[in-house]
Amino acid sequence: MDAKRKEVEQLLSAKRDIDLRIEEIQANCKHEKQVIKQVANRDGFDIRRVCESCGQVVGYPSAEEVQSFLL
């Protein structure tokens, strides 16, 4: 295995660990404080209801909430 490949493997492994830790935090969070936020997607941004503590997308904002967010 060349050095670059090895580094990528190590980074991917670290990324898996980090993703698991974030998932665990989000799974144990009660999402008590929710805010309307822009969330990055492939084409740009979506407006979503997001937990302020753990960052998990918890739902869709109402049309009114989208409008007041955009104003």
Ligand SMILES: [Zn+2]
């Ligand atoms: Zn949360």
